[in-house]
Amino acid sequence: MTSTALRSRAWKLLEMVTTPLLPSDYLDLVSPLRAGADLRGRIEAVHPETGDAATIVIRPGRGWRGHTAGQYVRIGVDVDGVRLWRAYSLTSPTNRQDGRVTITVKAIPDGKVSNHLVRRAKPGTLIQLDQPNGDFVLPQAKPAKVLYLTAGSGITPVMGMLRDIEFDDVVMVHCAPQPQDVIFRNELHDLVADKKLRLTEVHTDTDGMLDIARLNELVPDWAERETWACGPAGLLDAAEEHWTEHGVQERLHTERFRPSIAVAGDGGEVTFSATGKTVDADGATPLLDIGEEAGVLMPSGCRMGICFGCVTPLKAGAVRDLRTGEITEAEPGVLIQTCVSAAAGPCDIER
């Protein structure tokens, strides 16, 4: 018998010993970060970055597969006893020697998770993790010239890139309300001093919002640069339009942190068939929120439609995508993102 077969036999026997629980339920008591456990991480430190942003140092469990610069990770944090999942960009370089990773979180007004992480998270706390994900990453082949166009916390995935790989010619245009709101400001200025980065800070409280047409003056050769842009929808919409207008849209890579929400209507009776709950939903509230309100165990993630952590089978009825207004009708195998879908009439969600 091979060792794998032996191990699986041994595991089966262990399962008989621990039924109805699993051996892992007992192992989790002593070693929650071991190989083979559900992926978790332990918060080891919280470093303030600005008045409302902090970097969280996480020791991931042994099952962590590593990330590519620019990717995000979904984390599940218990806030006031309730497990909430969000996605945050990884800001640590991929080759960090001590095996830890960092995310950098900006507290947004009324943000339950972000405020908890920035202001209340304590070292030693266990959090749930997913493997890193996302395609807002650098290409295999090094581009000659790079532009990073960021605003606010949009700097976080780009910081992961900046720390990971050095390019010969990098320009960054970053927008924040005031100088003290610029996350990683000291480190950025160090890079500038070492001539590893050319940086333009736009302070929107004094300079106003960045007019994308000003790029010609700030970065005259912008059209020749491979560009990674991350920030609010307004900035990204303007950038996409600008790059398309000049016929260089293939050089622009964007990552959106907030979906633009389309006007929605309808609503209807939503059945969560696995739990047997039925509730009324309006046409503007994400089905994820509807389910959570009703006490259904809903998987969730970024809550903005990017991470696909919340996909669930749609068994009957129709839903509307809150970003595009597009209607999806139930068919065998149809999955919907509950965080950006609302009821478009009665529907049945398999949860």
Place this chain on the structure above:
Amino acid sequence: MTAIDPTAHLTAEQIEELGRELDAIRDEVIASRGEKDAAYIRKVISAQRKLELVSRGVLLFSIFPPAWLLGTAGLSVAKIMDNMEIGHNVLHGQWDWMRDPKIHSTTWEWDHVSPSEQWKHSHNELHHTYTNVIGKDNDLGYGIMRVDEDQKWQPLHLGQPLWNFINACFFEYGIAAYDLELGKNLHKRRRKNPEFRARAKAVGRKIRKQVLKDYVIHPLLSGPSFLTTLAATFTANLVRNIWSHSVIMCGHFPEGVQVFERRSIKGETRGQWYLRQMMGSANISGSRALHFMTGNLSHQIEHHLFPDLPSNRYAEVAVKVRALFEKYELEYVTGPLPKQVFSAWRKVFRLSLPNKKPKVKTPDREQELVAA
């Protein structure tokens, strides 16, 4: 059923006001649920697992009498914790708000021969909705006993003290049979019903796993302590069964608890539903340790009013609920464990014999509503 309706002095308006006051108590707990409650259940679960692990470890050496005693006591307590404060309450959805898939009513499985899914249906759905309604709530005597004067007497009831004792010893099997509605489903016509067969199969699988674990695997692992470990697990299951049976009998069987007729719940309002839960349940008074070991079902009245509130909050809720009982001049049936167990058993004995039909019935709610 007592001859006099103990709620007759309440007007329809008062009953609805009572309902609103109870809703307010519930809202207050829900608004303040948080980190402390989550920490509580996690601590209990972790303590239960550790206790079970250590006890089973000690039982490996149960050939030595002190190890047998210690291990058996520990395992009995661990099984009671798993059954009462953890299993029963998690399966009620009391901890669903935490959104932790490992502590959730849809994923939890307990150390019990009845599969969670079936128990949730018969207990959460049937018993809690139709509490103490004759013919609707099978918990009323578990279909094998007569526990109210209004239930029809049959010669079979003569043996009910014995049935009740056997049921207490093998309570988890009794519950499994009860969840399957075995009495009804063993009829020739129903036996073949594919839905029933699937459920019976699920119970069979669960029983096989539990029995294999307790009576084969763990004794085998103990080697020379095979027989003593076997005896220890049997004893722990017996202790858990008798304990949970006693606690559960105290919930609805003691003297002073009301039962209701089918027609009395027609068109029942929220206030009336609450009132029925109040009059149909009984508490056990005692120390914090007692409340914990009963899974807080010692606060049965509060549990029946708010089955999905976290169990660790029933004690504080009980103070407010009791005040409402006083305000509305209702009898709050409670007492120490021995007294309540005795009272319930006395009823089982008393009603094994036929009795005269009581003269006055509980009023018909529908008529009352029309009158109001």
